[in-house]
Amino acid sequence: MHLLTIFLTFLLGLHYSNGRFVDPKHPTQRPLVPSYTKPAPTAAFEHEFQLDSDGNFWLFWNVSGTNITFETHVRTRGYVGFGLSPNGKMFPSDVVVGWVKDGTAVLNDCHTTGHFTPAVDTSQDWHLINGFENDFGTVLTFSRKLDTCDDNDTMITDDTVKAIYSYHPDDPDSIQGMQWHGVKRRGAQSLMLLSSTKSDVNIPSNNVHIDLVSPHFSVPSVDTRYQCTIHKVPTLSKKHHMIRYEPVMQKENIDYVHHIVITTCPEVTEADVGTSFECYSRGTPRRFQTCSEVVVAWAVGGVAFNMPEHVGFAFGEADSPKYLRLEMHYNNPTMKSDIVDSSGIRLILTPDTRQFDAAGMSIGVDVDPNHFIPPYQKAFLSTGYCSPECTEKGLPETGIKIFGLLQHAHLLGAGIKTRHVRNGTELSPIAEDDHYDFNYQDIRVLKEEREVKRGDSFIVECTYDSSRRNKPTIGGLSTQEEMCVSFLYYYPRTSMSLCLGLPVYDQISKDPSKAVAQFNGWNWRDDNVQHMFQDLVNNSTYRLICNGPERLKIHRHFSNVPKPDVPFQKPQRRCS
Numbered sequence: 001m002h003l004l005t006i007f008l009t010f011l012l013g014l015h016y017s018n019g020r021f022v023d024p025k026h027p028t029q030r031p032l033v034p035s036y037t038k039p040a041p042t043a044a045f046e047h048e049f050q051l052d053s054d055g056n057f058w059l060f061w062n063v064s065g066t067n068i069t070f071e072t073h074v075r076t077r078g079y080v081g082f083g084l085s086p087n088g089k090m091f092p093s094d095v096v097v098g099w100v101k102d103g104t105a106v107l108n109d110c111h112t113t114g115h116f117t118p119a120v121d122t123s124q125d126w127h128l129i130n131g132f133e134n135d136f137g138t139v140l141t142f143s144r145k146l147d148t149c150d151d152n153d154t155m156i157t158d159d160t161v162k163a164i165y166s167y168h169p170d171d172p173d174s175i176q177g178m179q180w181h182g183v184k185r186r187g188a189q190s191l192m193l194l195s196s197t198k199s200d201v202n203i204p205s206n207n208v209h210i211d212l213v214s215p216h217f218s219v220p221s222v223d224t225r226y227q228c229t230i231h232k233v234p235t236l237s238k239k240h241h242m243i244r245y246e247p248v249m250q251k252e253n254i255d256y257v258h259h260i261v262i263t264t265c266p267e268v269t270e271a272d273v274g275t276s277f278e279c280y281s282r283g284t285p286r287r288f289q290t291c292s293e294v295v296v297a298w299a300v301g302g303v304a305f306n307m308p309e310h311v312g313f314a315f316g317e318a319d320s321p322k323y324l325r326l327e328m329h330y331n332n333p334t335m336k337s338d339i340v341d342s343s344g345i346r347l348i349l350t351p352d353t354r355q356f357d358a359a360g361m362s363i364g365v366d367v368d369p370n371h372f373i374p375p376y377q378k379a380f381l382s383t384g385y386c387s388p389e390c391t392e393k394g395l396p397e398t399g400i401k402i403f404g405l406l407q408h409a410h411l412l413g414a415g416i417k418t419r420h421v422r423n424g425t426e427l428s429p430i431a432e433d434d435h436y437d438f439n440y441q442d443i444r445v446l447k448e449e450r451e452v453k454r455g456d457s458f459i460v461e462c463t464y465d466s467s468r469r470n471k472p473t474i475g476g477l478s479t480q481e482e483m484c485v486s487f488l489y490y491y492p493r494t495s496m497s498l499c500l501g502l503p504v505y506d507q508i509s510k511d512p513s514k515a516v517a518q519f520n521g522w523n524w525r526d527d528n529v530q531h532m533f534q535d536l537v538n539n540s541t542y543r544l545i546c547n548g549p550e551r552l553k554i555h556r557h558f559s560n561v562p563k564p565d566v567p568f569q570k571p572q573r574r575c576s
Helices: 003-012 251-256 388-394 512-519 527-538
Strands: 015-017 020-022 047-050 057-064 067-074 080-085 093-101 104-112 127-133 138-145 161-167 186-191 208-213 224-232 240-248 257-264 276-278 294-299 311-315 323-331 344-350 359-365 380-386 400-408 413-422 431-433 444-452 457-464 485-491 498-503 542-547 554-559
Touching (some): 057 161, 067 080, 067 161, 093 127, 104 138, 208 240, 240 294, 294 344, 294 359, 294 400, 323 344, 359 457, 380 542, 388 498, 400 431
Antiparallel strands (some): 015 020, 057 067, 067 138, 080 093, 080 161, 093 104, 208 344, 224 276, 240 344, 257 294, 380 498, 400 485, 413 431, 413 457, 498 542, 542 554
16 A cells, blocks of 8 residues: 555545545545545636645635535535634634535525524525535535625625635534534634636647746744755747746745745846845945845745736846846745745746737835734724826826735734725825735736826835834834835836835934934823824825836935825625
């Protein structure tokens, strides 16, 4: 018997007979296939996610208008539980429980209020479409409205949501007869149900892939390390478009790779290829510091990203990037000393070019130690600003269209909103997430591309929960420090790649660092001090930096963050 088979039979409690796995409790049933076999959905689903690390619970889903359809494939012939939770715990949650018994599928719309059997909802708003058992286990297909207007159901929005799951080897006779699933057959996974990248994408057979990795890097025993490597783009005979990128991870190091950024390097040379260095250390040559245009932004919890069918990042032309900088952010809180890593990113290119060349832009709060977040606050708001002056200089006359973005903060991040203002009128947010999860950061694909015109402005707002910290937190690259950035993906390509702002606290001092020194002595347990400081930040002058139309020419100016003349109003729920 193969060693893997022995391991699976021991771990899962199954018997192996005639080349198949057999459940000893139900030996007459068809045996289950191994858990490392990916199940095939019953129809074409745009999105998919393996919810558990063992491959026992797979989720597929489609969104159509105001409805969402789910399909679960679970390695069991007993009951299956799936739900949406505000905190990743089993209660209070909006859940469905289903099973297939004697060929009949059952689905119950329930909610949980404690460590006991779920309560069946009076209004059954999750609807069974199909259910059966196969060699993988139990398959259930069901749907619901995004907003059911039921107080016991979770409204599905663009927020990050915690999907919870459970399963049991036996079917109950009823909800009341359910047995506890146990500690090993349950879990939670953050997802973006409405804005995840599509999974059902065909990759052309004539593709070229480029692996950009940090070769055998010995991660130092410090809590945070940014390590950069210069790579050369292989010679291409003609123009290619990058249409997909995916993480290439060493499985044993997944917990240590926090995020990966790839930027273009217009000033490096052939002699720099292979150079590995600490990214933002003093003495870093200027030619490495000018690597600013974002090609790839990947963060913990993210998966592969597929470009829209009409867009790609251009390589292989005379003015295309020839050199790239791979930036690896290692998070090593236990300061482990024996980590050797070769993780990175795989770029998928095709010679079948698309209509538009894509580009990347960073907007938000400038990463700087003068970005100050006081302690003891449940919801402190930091703001980054990109002014009309910047977009007027940096964007083409025809404007740009944003098709995706990644919103990024560190451990204190609780919510992030990327706002868009035109001529004093605030448009709907480009993205808004009131349940930001540091451990799940992925590219959001916009349902409708956002047109941005010259003279438009952006406001990036990060809500931080510092209630468990007794000391101030400053802006910086370390995981214990904070960031507030939105990485935008847009087309057509321009030279504008950054637009960042930072309050200078000019009400306190002409020198921002002196103002911050004073803040460290304030009594942050005093509610009046907390409110006063929030007002001070909101009304501070901001120092802005941006580039374009020349990529390497940085513009600096000062501005307040104006309140829109016409703020955006969220549409009201339509519940009778």
